[in-house]
């Protein structure tokens with residue numbers, strides 16, 4: 001509804017008559033939030049936003065909005081406190097996981113003295129009498145070499161005892177069963193343990209298990225790796241939310257369930273299941289109470305409407321609420337809470353806002369649970385279109401493409417839409433006091 005999704009209209013100063021950039025991202029329907037949402041907010045947050053009538057938000061809030069940076073910091077701190085169970089996973093299933101413990105070398109690398117070249121292993125000064133051949137995988141003769149002797153040797157073959165170097169073919173001359181050439185003491189042999197000592201720590205907890213990690217682990221003799229992987233389940237609420245078919249006539253397709261497996265995997269977690277509950281409070285309570293995962297994300301119940309039961313369910317569970325509202329646009333209705341068993345994250349129902357909330361709370365939480373760095377925070381700062389207007393109180397997250405070191409808004413980034421995010425490489429983080437300097441970027445998977 002309302003204005004075109006063109007970013008020029010949405011974010012450039014003066015692009016829309018009378019529109020402030022941040023406010024303009026909401027359609028006319030939602031414009032009550034431009035003026036009213038601040039008043040409708042929970043009581044004083046760190047952003048200095050005034051409370052609604054009676055000192056509480058118009059929604060009867062009990063909490064205070066966290067700044068966007070504080071909210072992320074809270075999620076990281078909670079994730080680090082909770083951690084995640086680790087289990088031994090066979091190498092062929094560990095790709096993409098996160099190491100739950102340091103990995104040590106079970107053997108030194110190389111594990112034996114091995115030739116680094118095809119040629120001749122030689123002992124003492126030359127010329128050398130050729131006494132045999134040593135191929136890779138073959139046992140070395142126990143006698144070894146005496147000074148003045150050589151064996152023809154293949155790359156990767158065991159270097160016999162007594163040999164001091166390998167003379168590559170291209171530097172050797174052979175005549176009458178003898179070898180000559182400029183052998184250099186110690187050269188062209190990979191000596192046992194010279195690269196990695198036995199017992200040395202080669203990888204640390206929190207490292208992402210990529211292909212090279214798997215190869216390294218195998219070369220060090222590991223069959224399994226300690227993988228730490230928080231388990232996430234998702235509860236999608238909303239009677240209007242359908243899982244198939246064409247949207248319309250009051251029904252929307254679930255756009256959050258399909259994006260969360262990728263978010264979870266990116267953050268080093270595993271999404272166990274997505275359940276659709278309608279607006280049934282008792283079902284939400286039962287699922288939240290009986291969950292067997294480390295983290296439960298509840299979608300579409302983060303506001304204070306008549307069918308938003310998440311807060312009262314958290315009350316019933318005796319949960320401690322850490323974050324109740326974040327001073328960011330979109331995505332301000334977000335929640336972070338925990339019980340002894342479970343961490344809960346509340347994502348707004350508007351899909352574009354849900355993705356912003358996911359990178360604000362869920363990804364930092366899950367990555368901190370495994371001790372890994374937040375995958376969204378790998379990008380350097382970038383210059384941003386100066387036409388972007390900051391929100392007076394909230395941090396804006398603006399979908400951008402990255403080109404030549406600049407962040408270029410892609411538009412289409414209304415809270416209810418994922419179109420902008422689908423086109424974007426990252427969100428540009430525009431704090432309320434933005435002065436046009438380079439902005440932080442939060443990468444998207």
Ligand SMILES: Nc1nc2c(c(=O)[nH]1)N[C@H]1C(S)=C(S)[C@@H](COP(=O)(O)OP(=O)(O)OC[C@H]3O[C@@H](n4cnc5c(N)ncnc54)[C@H](O)[C@@H]3O)O[C@H]1N2
Nearest residue numbers: 037238252253254255256300301302303308348349350353
């Ligand atoms: N009086 C106020 N009303 C609202 C405020 C406010 O400050 N004061 N904030 C608005 C904002 S911002 C958001 S975001 C939403 C968040 O509300 P909920 O998390 O409770 O979500 P719902 O109300 O259930 O849904 C919002 C919107 O999103 C659609 N939806 C829900 N789930 C899905 C899904 N899985 N996939 C696609 N679309 C979904 C739903 O149909 C609604 O259109 O509250 C505002 N209200």
Ligand code: MOO
Nearest residue numbers: 330331332353415
């Ligand atoms: O704009 Mo709401 O902020 O859609 O989360």
